[in-house]
Amino acid sequence: MRSTLSTSESVTEGHPDMVCDAISDAVHDRVPAVGPLSRAAVETRITTGLSDVAGEVSTAAYVDSAAARDVVPEIGHDSSDKGFDGRSYGVHAPAGGQLRRGAENIVAARPATRAEVRVAYAMGRAAPGGLFAEDLGTRTVGVARLRGGDADVFGLRPAAVVADLGLLCSVYAQTEAYGHFGRPGLGLPWERTERVADLRAAVGL
Template structure:
């Protein structure tokens, strides 16, 4: 064994649970007849959702390509195409832009664990270029001068928790938009959907993706903020970065009409009480084609287009 694993579970504070199970609106007598007003947000904080037209999945190109490369790296290892690879690894991609349009592939960094006695320059790097990188370079991106860095520190034989421990809540930027959009600071992993750090961010992505899919903007960000124990968000704001094709006030009104950002409504609409979260632990939470990722559906695009135009 290369690491020890301790599992320590305890009940959530009853003070917190009281606010989740019986929202502020219910306790103040302001709740509607709907059960959706009875579940409060599991924490305070702000969450963001983002979408853009840089890729078919409406994700920023750098993080989209980095995740695809990471998936491919795992696939060629498991299939035995590059048999000397080992599980640990990560990818970083740098893209050159003309305004908001990705035009050139500048740098790819792949750090991957491997068996002993593997030469980086004569074996590992050529294999990764052939089997991982070349099949995935987008045809509309100039990659003629791309710089490929493979294991820049040299040998990478020891990996996993034995080599580097200390993660807390996973890396929130690689889990989302790769720094192209803002982040409220709350991690996703380890949290059930009553925690709006997770469910609120998923809902915001769902909104942003549908706005862009509807052709209402080329880039779109949604921000929502919650108070702990309160069902209704304390703030919702949007930004199309000047790319909107409809009046922002009409887009906002359409969002209010189509989407319900109360925690219980998010959980209901995205069906978040399913055992779907293991798949989110690698390759990002957004820009995925799996049917279980309900927040990636563009099922509300027609409604938004009809209401906003």
């Protein structure tokens, strides 16, 4: 029996990494709000009194600095005594979400009781170059059927991922701390298991 070791990181809201993520996610949320077909891919760097938001934004509307500025006091950085004051300072989901959704539906549909789904893409190609579904020794169907069923039911081209998960809507800011996955109480699209019947049919259950 093969064993694997997986690690993950989780930090609280005030950690600098999370401040950067919170600012980036606030910008990502604001962009589709001002234009449904807008796109954003930004990263944030911070130091005392300064945030540097850089990347690519495609929109016909204007996204002002408040998209970044407003989120910092909400985290608790509201005084220079704390090293960062959001009131005065001079102005990062998603194929991973679809893979999470695929794994959740595999477990709910019961072709396996544990699942890990991975995908690989090549630059310039919409269709994934490889799909790997690991059942950790719990599958009740052949591995080829498991992988094929997952690929048939869940679109993995970028446009399909965006449409299936509603990624043009504002869902990111609430996930910048404590993780994007395993939080059903937030109603996030990648936690849904509404494809169970389709998946069971695809794998022959």
